[in-house]
Amino acid sequence: MEGKLAITVTTEELEQHLNIQISFQDKNKFLKEALFNISPSNFLPVVTNMDRNSVRFMKWGLIPSWKNNSKNSKGLTSISLSSFEGKPLLLNALDKHCIxxxxxxxxxxxxxxxxxxxxxxxxxxxxxxxxxMWECWETDDKNQDSFCLITQKTNGPLSYISTEWPVIIKEEKESEWLASTSSELMNEENFSPEYDFNYHPVNQKIIKSIENNPKFINRITYVVGEQTNLF
Structure with a gap:
């Protein structure tokens, strides 16, 4: 799945939602301002199945623990649910799952x-x-936590845009999903449906830009072969 992410809430709202306090150091390093243009290799707040009472800021782009050098590796940004079907060894990788x-x-x-x-x-x-899914890449002098998103096939309103979209966990199911075994994680009753989401077209600049611009989330109008309402 090609795409980017955004975090537009305050750190206080994030802490309130998770009922977890985030350290001043992490706030100052990763969440000094709202983030409207999060690309792979950036860091995001993650709660893992192995530590459900703390927030870890992980690099987007999963790097396998056996990798010799992570410096030049972009890592895996997403993996589809369909990739796990009939592959027990790959399913075991979900022993390290996260939100x-x-x-x-x-x-x-x-x-x-x-x-x-x-x-x-x-x-x-x-x-x-x-x-x-998450992984910890270890060397003699440092550890690097990284993650990839899990995606699924679109079969509702979002199929107009793409064939894949992220697996989004229902809020009331988050704790239960984190506590699940790898064989239980694919239960679609835990997933939010597509009709729970709004969508609108935005500026094409977001695709290649590294700028953190709040206007990137604003709706714009497209006509055939032309883009209007640019900023």
Missing amino acids: VYVSGFYIWKNSVAGKIPYYITSKKRKLFGIAG
Whole structure:
């Protein structure tokens, strides 16, 4: 799945949602301001199945623990649920599963005008959790936590945009999902349906830009072969 993420809530709202206090050091390093343009290799707040009472800031782009050098590796950014079907060894990797917290995400739609990004948010929640896998890459002098998102096939309104979208855990099921064994994680009763989400087209600049611009989440209008309302 091609896309980016956003966190537009305050650190206080994040702490309140998780009922977990985030250290001043992490706030100052990772969440000094709202983040409207989160790309792979950036760090996001994650709660893991092995430590459900703390927030860890992990690098987006899962690096396998056996990798010799993570410096030049982009890592795996997402993996589809369909990849686990009939593959017990891969399913075992879900022993390290996590929830990645965001306010919204971007997905690209292919069109005659090129790739058109859409920004997607929950109709009910200012913050929601995306299912993920995580890993700790270890060297003699440091540890690097990283994660990838778990995606699923679209079969509702979002199929207009893409064939895949993130697996989003229902808020009331988050604790239960984190405590699940790998064989129980695929229960779709834990997943939020597509109709719980709003979406609208946004500026194409988000695709390649590294700028943290709040205007990236604003709706714009596209016509065939042309983009209007640019900033």
